[in-house]
Amino acid sequence: MPTSIADYVSIGVKLFASILVGVATYVAYRVARNILSRRVSDKTNFYTLRMLIRNALLFAAGVIILIIWLGLGSNFTVAMGILGAGIAFASQEVIGSFAGYLSIVTGSIYRIGDRVCIGDVSGDVIDITIMRTTLMEIGAWVQADQYTGRTVSVANRILFAAPVFNYTQHWGYVWDEILLPFTYDSDWRLAAEIMLSHAQEYTVNLQADAQAQLQRTMARYPLQQTQVEPALYLAMTDNWIQVALRYIVPPRQRRTVKAQLHHELLQHFEKEPTIQIASATFEVVGLPDLEGDFRLRKQEG
Numbered sequence: 001m002p003t004s005i006a007d008y009v010s011i012g013v014k015l016f017a018s019i020l021v022g023v024a025t026y027v028a029y030r031v032a033r034n035i036l037s038r039r040v041s042d043k044t045n046f047y048t049l050r051m052l053i054r055n056a057l058l059f060a061a062g063v064i065i066l067i068i069w070l071g072l073g074s075n076f077t078v079a080m081g082i083l084g085a086g087i088a089f090a091s092q093e094v095i096g097s098f099a100g101y102l103s104i105v106t107g108s109i110y111r112i113g114d115r116v117c118i119g120d121v122s123g124d125v126i127d128i129t130i131m132r133t134t135l136m137e138i139g140a141w142v143q144a145d146q147y148t149g150r151t152v153s154v155a156n157r158i159l160f161a162a163p164v165f166n167y168t169q170h171w172g173y174v175w176d177e178i179l180l181p182f183t184y185d186s187d188w189r190l191a192a193e194i195m196l197s198h199a200q201e202y203t204v205n206l207q208a209d210a211q212a213q214l215q216r217t218m219a220r221y222p223l224q225q226t227q228v229e230p231a232l233y234l235a236m237t238d239n240w241i242q243v244a245l246r247y248i249v250p251p252r253q254r255r256t257v258k259a260q261l262h263h264e265l266l267q268h269f270e271k272e273p274t275i276q277i278a279s280a281t282f283e284v285v286g287l288p289d290l291e292g293d294f295r296l297r298k299q300e301g
Contacts, residue, residue: 018065025061029054047112051128052105059130093157097131100156104128109159110166115145115251119162121152132156144255167251170217173210173228176249178261180277181240187274188241192232194272198264199230199247202257210248240278 032053040046103109110116114125116135122145123135137150167174180195182188203210210228217223233244249257269275 014068017068021061021064021068025057029057032057043113047127051112055101055130093155094131096157096160097155100159101128101130103159104133104156108169109164110169114169115167117165117167118154119158121154122165123147123152126151128156130156145251146255170220171210171213172250173206173213173248174251174254175246176254176258177247178245178258178265179242180245180265181237181242181279183240183276183278186241186276186278187272188234188243190272191269191275192234192243194268194275195243195245195265196230196232198261198268199245202261203228203230203247203249206248206250239280 033050036046036049036053040049110125110133112125112128115138116122116125118133118135121135121137122139123137125133126136127134132153132155135152135154137148137152138145140148140150142148178195180191182191207228214226214228218225228248230245230247233246235242235244245261269277
């Protein structure tokens with residue numbers, strides 16, 4: 001407790017200095033953000049750099065304020081040791097989230113703008129703080145990779161307990177498939193040619209870029225050679241011939257492209273009388289004698 005005017009003056013000076021540090025931190029952040037907005041044209045890089053600068057300034061301001069109030073002598077060392085032990089014991093989740101943040105930044109697990117799946121939450125990364133990652137959610141009740149309108153905050157510590165799927169980090173495409181069943185008496189060869197033709201028409205302008213990106217990824221990681229051109233795979237079942245069409249697509253266009261291909265394929269198949277889409281059917285081989293059973297129950301009653 002302060003006991004003299006000098007103590008009150010010292011507290012006032014420290015309080016004023018702390019406020020000054022806060023104001024200087026805010027001004028420095030605004031200046032850095034304005035410089036970035038003029039010099040960084042890529043939106044994803046801009047938000048990532050802004051996030052890193054913001055978090056670094058907040059951390060530095062916190063350390064400076066602690067030094068203002070505790071000094072740099074033995075008191076500061078002892079206080080930091082006690083504070084660190086207390087935080088380690090009482091705030092294990094906070095430490096885990098901070099460690100997760102360091103892993104995100106240094107390990108390039110994801111960055112702002114990436115489409116990721118963290119545990120059971122999927123979405124586009126819109127912010128990364130020291131403690132939490134914020135996503136614009138996709139999926140959930142929307143049965144596709146499209147926004148639900150909700151933002152989801154995930155503690156960074158979840159990185160150590162759940163897998164992280166990144167749709168956009170190393171390659172700007174994903175493979176998607178369309179599965180269609182055809183009856184055995186259909187012209188399944190013609191159906192397969194039609195499916196492959198439509199997929200080829202869609203991906204022809206994407207294949208060069210996709211192949212170049214894939215080669216860069218393969219030079220960095222031990223991946224096997226694979227093709228980016230559309231491919232067909234057939235499987236015989238008890239009821240039909242299943243044709244799987246595999247093709248590349250930008251991650252954020254999966255639903256749009258799949259819907260477009262389905263629409264075009266349906267229109268094309270309608271013009272081909274030899275092509276029939278198969279469906280599951282059930283044959284009723286017999287029914288119980290309901291009238292006799294009703295009379296028997298009536299007699300017993």
